Amino acid sequence: MSKHLISSADLSRAEVEDILETAASMHDLQRREVKKVPTLRGRTIINFFFEDSTRTRSSFEIAGKWMSADTINLSAKGSSTSKGESLRDTAMTVDAMAVDALVIRHNASGACHQVAQWVRCSVINAGDGTHEHPTQALLDAYTLRTRLGDLDGKHIVIVGDLTHSRVFRSNVITLKTLGARVTVVAPPTLMPSGIGAWSAADGFSTSWDLDAVLGGDDPVDAVMMLRVQRERMSGGYFPTAREYTVGYGLTRDRLDRLVARNADVLVLHPGPMNRGLEIAPEAADAPQSVVLDQVSAGVAVRMAVLYHLLAGDDAPATTATTEGVVR
Amino acid sequence: MTCPDLSEPATSSSTPADARDVMTEGDISRALRRIGHEILERNKGSEGLVLLGIPSRGVPLARRLAACIEDVEGAEIPVGELDITLHRDDLRRHPVRTAHRSRIPAAGIDDKVVVLVDDVLYSGRTIRAALDALSELGRPRAVRLAVLVDRGHRELPIRADHVGKNLPTSRDERVHVRVAELDGIDVVRISGGEGR
Numbered sequence: 001m002s003k004h005l006i007s008s009a010d011l012s013r014a015e016v017e018d019i020l021e022t023a024a025s026m027h028d029l030q031r032r033e034v035k036k037v038p039t040l041r042g043r044t045i046i047n048f049f050f051e052d053s054t055r056t057r058s059s060f061e062i063a064g065k066w067m068s069a070d071t072i073n074l075s076a077k078g079s080s081t082s083k084g085e086s087l088r089d090t091a092m093t094v095d096a097m098a099v100d101a102l103v104i105r106h107n108a109s110g111a112c113h114q115v116a117q118w119v120r121c122s123v124i125n126a127g128d129g130t131h132e133h134p135t136q137a138l139l140d141a142y143t144l145r146t147r148l149g150d151l152d153g154k155h156i157v158i159v160g161d162l163t164h165s166r167v168f169r170s171n172v173i174t175l176k177t178l179g180a181r182v183t184v185v186a187p188p189t190l191m192p193s194g195i196g197a198w199s200a201a202d203g204f205s206t207s208w209d210l211d212a213v214l215g216g217d218d219p220v221d222a223v224m225m226l227r228v229q230r231e232r233m234s235g236g237y238f239p240t241a242r243e244y245t246v247g248y249g250l251t252r253d254r255l256d257r258l259v260a261r262n263a264d265v266l267v268l269h270p271g272p273m274n275r276g277l278e279i280a281p282e283a284a285d286a287p288q289s290v291v292l293d294q295v296s297a298g299v300a301v302r303m304a305v306l307y308h309l310l311a312g313d314d315a316p317a318t319t320a321t322t323e324g325v326v327r
Numbered sequence: 328m329t330c331p332d333l334s335e336p337a338t339s340s341s342t343p344a345d346a347r348d349v350m351t352e353g354d355i356s357r358a359l360r361r362i363g364h365e366i367l368e369r370n371k372g373s374e375g376l377v378l379l380g381i382p383s384r385g386v387p388l389a390r391r392l393a394a395c396i397e398d399v400e401g402a403e404i405p406v407g408e409l410d411i412t413l414h415r416d417d418l419r420r421h422p423v424r425t426a427h428r429s430r431i432p433a434a435g436i437d438d439k440v441v442v443l444v445d446d447v448l449y450s451g452r453t454i455r456a457a458l459d460a461l462s463e464l465g466r467p468r469a470v471r472l473a474v475l476v477d478r479g480h481r482e483l484p485i486r487a488d489h490v491g492k493n494l495p496t497s498r499d500e501r502v503h504v505r506v507a508e509l510d511g512i513d514v515v516r517i518s519g520g521e522g523r
Contacts, residue, residue, distance in 0.1 A: 001423065022426040025410060034463050037413040067413075304426075307413075312423035 137170035152179035160226025350515035358491030363395030405432030451485035
């Protein structure tokens, strides 16, 4: 595995499967009385969040702590960034403290890629602008695999604001890496331009009509609802919230029709949910909903990612490795 | 930066041409039966016994040992597997290994007599990691160690309670344990070293 995790496309199928396998053993740890292993003792991980976050940040922090790494949280507010320090200077300052990994969330797409060019430590993308969020895609894949088994040929539908969604971008890549078929649904105004070029690839299709996809000939194994990002909704993408719900929300009625066709269909949402907007409360709390499984998988998957990036001899600052017979 | 392929463990599935057999299928099965009896004798019966195999080849060996004991006692012996990857002390010296799930019998290990089962005892570092992993899962009444082959060269103060065969080796030799469940054949071979 490479030193950084910037994009879901950095991971081969074998690497994704290794991470998910490791995540399963980490998940067992979560149910134990003593939730701690010594694996990353002596490693330091900095969570640098330039954007607000509850679950990603806390799960990265817990993941590091349960593996005995020292984790430190920084946010833009309250750090030198608020005094006008540039991203490059901030990153290099932190790197100079000999940390092992920098987990970054930033509102600019490509920020993590850029930081990775400047620092020696590992860089993990915890969401950059509207680009990618690879650990979210891994935890979604983990949740799906726990319920559906092998994802080869499974049909996953992703619905919502695709234009601004890093979750969607990473998910499409990871799901396709694992052999799933993905249909993405969005109103025309929130369909990314150029997505037509993606559709060429097999197992990937796009639609403007949610009901046609959910009721179509191709049975649906899981529906992933994306959050309507109110903070990015100033562009007049749809007339009213009500109209969005009617066209693209997972309403009670749509859920009932889905369940009638496949009682084991799964409902995912990366959170935080806008109940009553993109997902009805009945759908969010339905037995088919695995929203809390996703949160619980988040810690296990992030432990696995930290483990695969930091535990081995490819880790940073070990340029002078001692070669020789070890076993 | 990409990392090299995962290095094969000492018990790789290809055997060099200079390998010679040191235990046959019959030897292995007799050794396991004897160890089964020793465990029972030491424990004064099968009360509270739990066998935990250390992956990969310790796991089928633990299952067979349990079957041997069940043959004698008639009672069912809980068998599990203990993955020690997260507790290894050489993680930083190798490319990352995938961690696997441990499977611990439902009744747990608290106040049980846990017998760790592995194929080869060498430096003792695997067992040290296993003891650490075990302490996170509970508090057994006692922990014992059964191995098919003890090849010496300990680097830690660890010894086995039950040994299938003591095999004096030099450090540049390699011991290959094959089990039918994983490799299709039961055999222990030695290769390398100053051809004897």
